[in-house]
Amino acid sequence: MDFAHSDRYRKLGLNIQYYRKERSFSQERLAECAGISVSLLAKAENAFAGISLDTLFRIADALEVEPYKLLKFRD
Numbered sequence: 001m002d003f004a005h006s007d008r009y010r011k012l013g014l015n016i017q018y019y020r021k022e023r024s025f026s027q028e029r030l031a032e033c034a035g036i037s038v039s040l041l042a043k044a045e046n047a048f049a050g051i052s053l054d055t056l057f058r059i060a061d062a063l064e065v066e067p068y069k070l071l072k073f074r075d
Contacts, residue, residue, distance in 0.1 A: 010047040011073040017045045019063045019070070033062035 020030050027045070031038040035058055043049040044059075051059075060067040 006047065008073065009050060012051075012070060013045040013047045015070045015072070016041075016059055016063075019065050020045075023063055025063075030059070030062055034058040 020027070023030075025033070027038055027041050031041045034041070034055075036055055040049070040051070040055065041059070044051045044055070056067055056070060060070055063070075
């Protein structure tokens with residue numbers, strides 16, 4: 001991955017995956033609840049693509065977490 005802030009995108013993807021698994025959601029289930037494609041969710045979780053704020057908010061709503069939790073990066 002060659003784009004700016006790639007480390008942050010990777011951490012965002014890990015956070016999405018963490019909360020998804022905490023809710024026992026498959027990627028398919030979370031994508032359905034968030035109204036996005038499975039491929040977009042997979043790309044976000046694996047830091048292959050940046051996501052819009054709208055998509056971030058949709059994912060956070062589907063996971064029932066505040067959006068900042070997806071952006072809170074641990075070292």
